[in-house]
Amino acid sequence: MASAANVHDSKLFEPLLETNPSVRGWRRRPGRPRRRPEKLHADKGYDYPRCRRYLHRRGIKVRIARRGIEAKTHLGRHRWVVERTISWVLRFKRLGIRYDRTAATLLPLLLLAVTLINFRRLPQVEELRDQV
Numbered sequence: 001m002a003s004a005a006n007v008h009d010s011k012l013f014e015p016l017l018e019t020n021p022s023v024r025g026w027r028r029r030p031g032r033p034r035r036r037p038e039k040l041h042a043d044k045g046y047d048y049p050r051c052r053r054y055l056h057r058r059g060i061k062v063r064i065a066r067r068g069i070e071a072k073t074h075l076g077r078h079r080w081v082v083e084r085t086i087s088w089v090l091r092f093k094r095l096g097i098r099y100d101r102t103a104a105t106l107l108p109l110l111l112l113a114v115t116l117i118n119f120r121r122l123p124q125v126e127e128l129r130d131q132v
Helices: 009-018 049-058 073-090 093-097 103-121 123-129
Strands: 039-042 061-064
Touching: 009 049, 049 061, 073 103, 093 103
Parallel strands: 039 061
Antiparallel strands: none
């Protein structure tokens, strides 16, 4: 989901979670794919009662850092994954500098970048990875 730079992240909190695709777990449990995560980790930018109420209504455990309270070390265990992934995406120069201003051109480039990142991380295709 792409938005203007001057839109606060918490305003897009509900629409982002509504667009969450179905996910079949890595354990391949029988039954329907999950439509919601068990818990959600977020930074202090999402610490609003509206966001917390929305998660409680959907039955999602809330792991949002509180504003005005110093960060706990155990929150960083999950947040570094997001920061690392953003760093990988921004290595692609067109995405980091943002030459393309419209969502119609940004989203396909973002999808291509994430596809290349995931392809490079596949352990089965080491001989193909060197060709890319």
